[in-house]
Amino acid sequence: MSDTLSGGNTSAAPATPAAPMVVAEAVSKSFGSNEVLKSISLEVKHGEVLCLVGPSGSGKSTFLRCINHLEVLSSGRLSVDGQLVGFRESGDKLYELHPKEAAKQRRDIGMVFQRFNLFPHMTAIENIMEAPIRVKGQKKAVVEKRARELLDRVGLADRADYYPAHLSGGQQQRVAIARALAMDPKLMLFDEPTSALDPELVGEVLDVMKELAKSGMTMIVVTHEMGFAREVADTLVFMDGGVVVEAGDPREVLANPQHQRTKAFLSKVL
Amino acid sequence: MTTSEPHRSAAGDSLPPNGVGGASALKAIRLKHPWRNTFAVVLVVIFALFVIDAAQRPAYDWPSVGKYLFDSRVSAAALVTLELTVLAMFFAIILGVSLAIMRLSPNPVVKGVAWFYLWIFRGTPVYVQLVFWGLIAIIYKTIDIGLPFSEPWVTFSTNDLIGAFWLAVIGLALNEAAYMAEIVRAGLLSVDKGQEEAATALGMGWFQTMRRVILPQAMRVIIPPTGNEVISMLKTTSLVTAVPLSTELYSRTRDISAETFNPIPLLIVASIWYLAFTSVLMVGQYFLERYFARGVGDRRPDRGTTATGTLPVIGGNQPTVITGAAPVQGADAGDQPIDPGHGGTRS
Numbered sequence: 001m002s003d004t005l006s007g008g009n010t011s012a013a014p015a016t017p018a019a020p021m022v023v024a025e026a027v028s029k030s031f032g033s034n035e036v037l038k039s040i041s042l043e044v045k046h047g048e049v050l051c052l053v054g055p056s057g058s059g060k061s062t063f064l065r066c067i068n069h070l071e072v073l074s075s076g077r078l079s080v081d082g083q084l085v086g087f088r089e090s091g092d093k094l095y096e097l098h099p100k101e102a103a104k105q106r107r108d109i110g111m112v113f114q115r116f117n118l119f120p121h122m123t124a125i126e127n128i129m130e131a132p133i134r135v136k137g138q139k140k141a142v143v144e145k146r147a148r149e150l151l152d153r154v155g156l157a158d159r160a161d162y163y164p165a166h167l168s169g170g171q172q173q174r175v176a177i178a179r180a181l182a183m184d185p186k187l188m189l190f191d192e193p194t195s196a197l198d199p200e201l202v203g204e205v206l207d208v209m210k211e212l213a214k215s216g217m218t219m220i221v222v223t224h225e226m227g228f229a230r231e232v233a234d235t236l237v238f239m240d241g242g243v244v245v246e247a248g249d250p251r252e253v254l255a256n257p258q259h260q261r262t263k264a265f266l267s268k269v270l
Numbered sequence: 271m272t273t274s275e276p277h278r279s280a281a282g283d284s285l286p287p288n289g290v291g292g293a294s295a296l297k298a299i300r301l302k303h304p305w306r307n308t309f310a311v312v313l314v315v316i317f318a319l320f321v322i323d324a325a326q327r328p329a330y331d332w333p334s335v336g337k338y339l340f341d342s343r344v345s346a347a348a349l350v351t352l353e354l355t356v357l358a359m360f361f362a363i364i365l366g367v368s369l370a371i372m373r374l375s376p377n378p379v380v381k382g383v384a385w386f387y388l389w390i391f392r393g394t395p396v397y398v399q400l401v402f403w404g405l406i407a408i409i410y411k412t413i414d415i416g417l418p419f420s421e422p423w424v425t426f427s428t429n430d431l432i433g434a435f436w437l438a439v440i441g442l443a444l445n446e447a448a449y450m451a452e453i454v455r456a457g458l459l460s461v462d463k464g465q466e467e468a469a470t471a472l473g474m475g476w477f478q479t480m481r482r483v484i485l486p487q488a489m490r491v492i493i494p495p496t497g498n499e500v501i502s503m504l505k506t507t508s509l510v511t512a513v514p515l516s517t518e519l520y521s522r523t524r525d526i527s528a529e530t531f532n533p534i535p536l537l538i539v540a541s542i543w544y545l546a547f548t549s550v551l552m553v554g555q556y557f558l559e560r561y562f563a564r565g566v567g568d569r570r571p572d573r574g575t576t577a578t579g580t581l582p583v584i585g586g587n588q589p590t591v592i593t594g595a596a597p598v599q600g601a602d603a604g605d606q607p608i609d610p611g612h613g614g615t616r617s
Contacts, residue, residue: 068471070467070470070471099475099476100475103470103473103474103475104473106470106471106472106473107472107473109471110471111468111471113464113467113468113471115464117462117464117465117467117468118468119465119468119469119483119487120487120565120566121486121487121562121564121565121566122565123565130472130482131472131473131474134474134478134482135472135473135474135478163564163565163566164565165565165566176468179472180471180472183472183473
């Protein structure tokens with residue numbers, strides 16, 4: 001899967017290869033009267049790595065969770081690989097899909113969480129094998145072989161039979177990445193993947209993510225690791241107060257921020 | 271313990287470096303607890319006196335206990351008690367899980383119905399409920415199947431359809447379901463919300479998430495109190511005489527003693543059977559708990575010594591253990607990575 005992602009592209013394939021992987025048009029989200037996303041519009045191309053940064057409460061995690069419909073957007077249009085996520089459009093309204101159809105869409109979107117969320121009652125390899133077997137109905141022998149390859153890829157071939165409780169945070173997060181990759185996703189979402197880690201464990205997770213980016217995976221990463229953003233990201237998006245304040249080439253944005261709010265934020269984290 | 275602390279810091283600050291050798295020569299004497307031993311001896315003596323006395327006291331009538339313990343009437347009744355327990359718990363767990371899920375539903379009506387059920391069945395004594403079930407045939411003479419407000423398709427006489435045994439099972443199960451619902455609910459709530467999110471993000475459906483991810487983890491919280499409930503149910507079956515059903519263990523031994531005019535040995539016979547059953551159940555509970563505790567070791571991941579992890583942890587953290595009389599924690603730290611399954615039962 002590392003060389004090409006077009007194989008899993010079964011539904012309504014986009015006509016041009018240049019069509020973006022993720023398109024967000026005026027995406028808004030409110031919790032009650034609290035508007036956390038205010039008309040977010042952005043595009044992520046195939047194979048692009050986009051880093052979302054910003055202060056806590058800026059809505060970046062909420063936006064990420066809207067992309068695989070873990071959070072239900074209030075208005076706007078969000079599509080992945082040409083397919084509307086979580087909704088069906090009819091007339092001038094969006095109708096939420098049945099959970100079963102939403103679940104089907106999520107198969108193609110991998111997600112990695114801040115707190116790993118590995119299943120503690122399953123070993124590392126069982127964690128990876130669970131979804132391909134239960135959701136995709138693949139053969140156990142095939143899945144196991146693939147799971148071992150993925151564990152090897154994240155550098156944990158010797159930890160296949162360890163329970164999450166017996167792995168370090170960095171190792172758990174790498175297993176979590178392998179678990180998401182086992183579904184052969186077209187798109188990977190990372191929700192602050194290194195924020196819960198001890199400083200000396202951050203590097204091993206970022207290394208796996210860099211390797212993944214190099215292999216051509218489309219990635220959206222919510223992060224506070226500016227070094228990673230500078231080195232790996234194609235686009236850096238700075239969010240604050242539920243809006244995109246600034247977006248562009250990460251080296252430029254980090255070196256020469258245009259907006260006052262970006263400057264203020266970067267002066268604190270860099 | 272406390273005395274060694276200032277010594278070490280003092281050695282570091284000012285004293286000449288006689289350091290390591292001198293410190294290790296100092297023997298630490300633990301605080302003695304003479305009263306613990308005294309109290310233990312007193313307890314043993316009191317217990318021994320009671321046993322010797324009971325063995326000789328004629329009112330216990332031990333020969334009769336031996337005679338009736340394996341009486342075929344008694345063992346048949348013990349089987350009925352066991353059947354009542356198993357069946358009632360089986361239906362109680364199914365209904366309890368349903369009620370627990372209903373109570374966690376976002377639909378207020380569904381939630382309300384489950385709450386009302388709990389209010390009724392937890393709020394009234396099980397004995398009273400069992401008497402009610404015994405009178406069910408008087409309240410509802412027939413059971414009709416059909417559409418409301420029209421002629422029923424089939425009609426059964428309640429008396430013919432449900433015998434005393436099944437009324438007892440229903441009565442016990444419906445009461446127990448209310449308690450099981452709360453136990454299951456607590457178990458479901460104990461599972462971190464991130465687990466459901468991770469399963470959802472992988473494309474798993476609600477039912478799959480429940481069965482493969484949430485319930486197996488909730489089991490760790492659900493099983494200990496459920497074991498309690500099974501044991502409690504075994505004993506509550508002695509109340510089904512309210513239905514009335516008199517084929518179970520307690521009623522049967524009481525009936526026998528009514529013939530022999532000697533109730534005490536038969537009470538002991540019944541107690542021995544109940545004890546035997548609960549003992550077996552406790553063993554079963556131990557193994558169930560061990561199974562569902564898998565993966566929940568007591569070694570915290572952030573205490574691990576190998577961070578990037580190319581080497582196995584086995585034996586890797588032994589150098590930190592003090593030489594010589596290693597305390598219990600030291601021994602544990604060494605063997606935990608090898609045997610992840612043993613954790614969870616230690617307090």
